Amino acid sequence: EAQVTQNPRYLITVTGKKLTVTCSQNMNHEYMSWYRQDPGLGLRQIYYSMNVEVTDKGDVPEGYKVSRKEKRNFPLILESPSPNQTSLYFCASSLSGGGRAREQFFGPGTRLTVL
Amino acid sequence: AQKITQTQPGMFVQEKEAVTLDCTYDTSDPSYGLFWYKQPSSGEMIFLIYQGSYDQQNATEGRYSLNFQKARKSANLVISASQLGDSAMYFCAMRGGLDNYGQNFVFGPGTRLSVLP
Numbered sequence: 001e002a003q004v005t006q007n008p009r010y011l012i013t014v015t016g017k018k019l020t021v022t023c024s025q026n027m028n029h030e031y032m033s034w035y036r037q038d039p040g041l042g043l044r045q046i047y048y049s050m051n052v053e054v055t056d057k058g059d060v061p062e063g064y065k066v067s068r069k070e071k072r073n074f075p076l077i078l079e080s081p082s083p084n085q086t087s088l089y090f091c092a093s094s095l096s097g098g099g100r101a102r103e104q105f106f107g108p109g110t111r112l113t114v115l
Numbered sequence: 116a117q118k119i120t121q122t123q124p125g126m127f128v129q130e131k132e133a134v135t136l137d138c139t140y141d142t143s144d145p146s147y148g149l150f151w152y153k154q155p156s157s158g159e160m161i162f163l164i165y166q167g168s169y170d171q172q173n174a175t176e177g178r179y180s181l182n183f184q185k186a187r188k189s190a191n192l193v194i195s196a197s198q199l200g201d202s203a204m205y206f207c208a209m210r211g212g213l214d215n216y217g218q219n220f221v222f223g224p225g226t227r228l229s230v231l232p
Contacts, residue, residue: 033220042119042206043222050218059221090160096218103150104210104220106160 002027006091006107013081014115021076021110023091030096032074033058033104034066036087043090049074050096081114088112117142117211119223127229128197135182136192136226138207144168144219147211149190151181154204154225163205166190194228202230 004025013019025032033048035058045058049068063085065077074093078085088111092104118141128134140149151163166174166181174181182191194201204225211219 031218035222040124040224042121042224043208045220048218048220056218088158092160103162103165105162106152109158109160111158 002105004091004093004105004107006089006110008110009108010111012113012115015082016080019078019081019112021078021089021091021112023074023076023107024072025074025091025093025105026072027093027105028071029093029105030071031104032068032091032093034064034074034076035090035092036060036085037090037109038087046076046089081112083114086112086114117144117209117219117221119207119209119221121207121223121226123226124224125227125229127231128194129231130199131196133193133195134197134228136194136205136207136228138190138192138223140188140190140207140209142188142209142211144211147209149181149183150208150210151179151190151192152206152208152222153201154206155200156203160206164192197230199230199232202228204228 007022030051034046035043037043044060047066049055091107094104120139147168149166153161164176164179166183178195180193206225207223
């Protein structure tokens with residue numbers, strides 16, 4: 001089954017404790033992206049990757065890191081989480097560019113609470 | 116910079132009636148795609164419909180149709196014959212730069228639709 005998986009689905013942590021949210025897709029997609037969703041703001045892009053070892057900042061990258069060492073995986077790293085990073089996080093993947101760029105496939109979401 | 120505007124934070128519709136959710140966009144990219152996603156209370160993002168900037172006809176997917184008016188930069192979603200299961204948050208989104216890698220993906224703030232029995 002074609003899918004994007006995220007782990008963990010729910011996480012409660014404390015300020016300053018490093019964490020990683022994993023994302024994996026099995027569709028051989030070049031493009032992967034992380035978003036955060038906050039009430040009234042929709043989804044905002046944190047980072048995206050156009051292929052292995054190619055990453056770039058989205059609209060709200062502060063406080064986050066990513067890496068793309070393998071095509072299927074795109075982990076999101078919070079080196080020192082703060083309460084303003086409490087949010088619902090989505091990973092997504094798609095084919096890259098041109099007429100093939102139809103939809104993004106989303107993971108189930110990770111609800112993060114930073115105390 | 117790209118921007119999506121959804122001016123209706125919430126809407127109500129009677130079951131079996133049609134409803135239009137508004138979306139306007141702003142981009143300088145000549146090639147772009149417009150998307151609508153549904154997010155039910157369970158939280159997952161469900162793709163509904165896609166419209167390419169060069170598509171001549173409005174997109175349709177079952178009960179969903181996209182009223183694409185390129186000159187006005189609007190991409191309204193029309194849901195015909197609303198069902199109770201249509202109650203959800205709806206997001207309009209745009210992917211720009213499709214002549215390159217299509218790396219610019221922006222979402223609107225969403226419209227919460229409630230279908231009344």
